[in-house]
Amino acid sequence: MTDRSTQIAERMLSLRRIFAHHEAFGQLEEQFQVLLNRRWAEIAAGVSMEARGIAVIGASGSGKTTAVARLLSHTPGLICEDSKTSRMDIVSFQVPSPATLKFVGQTALEALGYPLRRERTEMTIWEMVRHHLQARQTLFLHLDEAQDLMRHQTPKMLQSVVRTLKSLMQTRDWPVGIILSGMRDLKELLNHDPQLARRFYPIEFTKLHSVTDGSRVARLAASYSDRAGLRERDLVQDQFAARLIHAADGEFGLVIELIIGSIEEALLSGDRCLDPGHFVRAFRRRSGCVDALNPFVAEDFERIDARALLQSEGLL
Template sequence: MTDLRFEVAQKIVGLRRVFAHHPAFLRLEEQFRLLLERRRAELAADISLEARGIAVIGASGSGKTSAVARLLSHTPGLVIHDDGSARADVVSFQVPSPATLKFVGQTALEATGYPMFARRTEMVIWAMVRQHLFARRTLFLHLDEAQDLLRHQTPSALQSVVRTLKSLMQAKDWPVGLILSGTPELKDLLNHDPQLARRFYPIEFPKLFATADATRVMETISAYASRVNLSVSSNLNDDFSARLIHASDGEFGLLIEIVISAAEEALLARKDHLDHLHFSWHFVVVRGVSTL
């Protein structure tokens, strides 16, 4: 049994590495590559124009974080932050909590590879962030969970956040593009300032709908099952897909997690096919409900 569990665990690790393409990802990829090539062209021409940003918006479980990770790891020629390299085309970090501008600046500074040991003021910290982004030739700064920049902020603090974001994109010597990923609250942050909103291209990861997405979900189930040599039972059909969409609250990333969990149960049971009972197991054991 131990050998079986290890073998199944290896297969599930492989499944988790599979990236399920989403229409929103294709839009994200297209927009990012457009901005990237535009920035590279400006550098080649030795001109410095205001940068632009992308706002990746979706509910928890929508798959937006995985999409950004995939984008950054699979864009040809993109140099990601590496302690062994002076150059970092993209620097990425998660917005800390509490998301005070000073704490966010400290986190950004650490993400560039320059941890701060002495106490500094908020203004000095962000000046250091801009200096290090220039030193590393960083083209884009990615902030995950960016909606937290909005939460629990006083009006004056929120204005400081907006000014800081704009200053990064407007810097005369080295403008930096921004990728903000977060929940739908992120739209409130962008809409707080019309100038900020105009600098961002929104990419939304919408909910799935049974009427429009059931067939695509069924194709996704089949694709994941085939990766681990499982056939798909006839009781997994468009009607089942519609129920699965409802059970995952229409969130694509969460739906993928359920599919992987069901595949794991089928493999542990030594089955050669995937059926609705394996999905039911997920809801009984993992979620504590009686049925899908």
């Protein structure tokens, strides 16, 4: 690589490592801290009460996975894995496919550091999960893409998923809190059983809207461009933020990805200023679509289905 392209790659990396705070993340942090403090207090007092959970709900690209990862890596006092005591405060994994209870249990065991060596029944696997959660002193279990627990399940299987989640939170010796992150169907899973729903605190990563979030999104673009050492031009003009929000289908994470992609366009062209033209090119590059379907170009951009364009390229 030449010096210049190395520099650009480094700058891009540092942009991708920024975590942008947002309101839903603030709620997540606050609620998690409440549950964590409660659990720590119970452990210190030697009592065990039923644990609670948090459900992080939003569309793909809203930033759920990033937010939970940030939360778990930045909460003071959490021990991810201590080689001496084998303590593992948090166990986090993505729900496997197919999401049979047995396969989910097996994945949980792997995340706990105990991959199965031979075939076991579903019941034995979950007994092992419970045993290792206690041995590792795990406080919270995080299941990402948790809406998959719902997919293709018969009512009977769904009932056993719900029962398993509840029983983890209710285990007398060592109750474990649960964080579920996933898409809208996740709500259905929780609402399937009122007893489960009442144990979960829901946090929604709602869509951005140009009226309420336009100026914040324009500021976000400006602040990223500043971090990249670029000046900005015309990013506060009418409709720019609305176009950006629309191009990202209202999802916070996708807004950031588009901003970063546009900065890369500017840097690669050797431009000193970030302007709407870079966003046109970034969207074109990502979706491969013609200008008539590009929300940064089209006059009637609001009719464009940006999610469908990004999905057709397998980007969502």
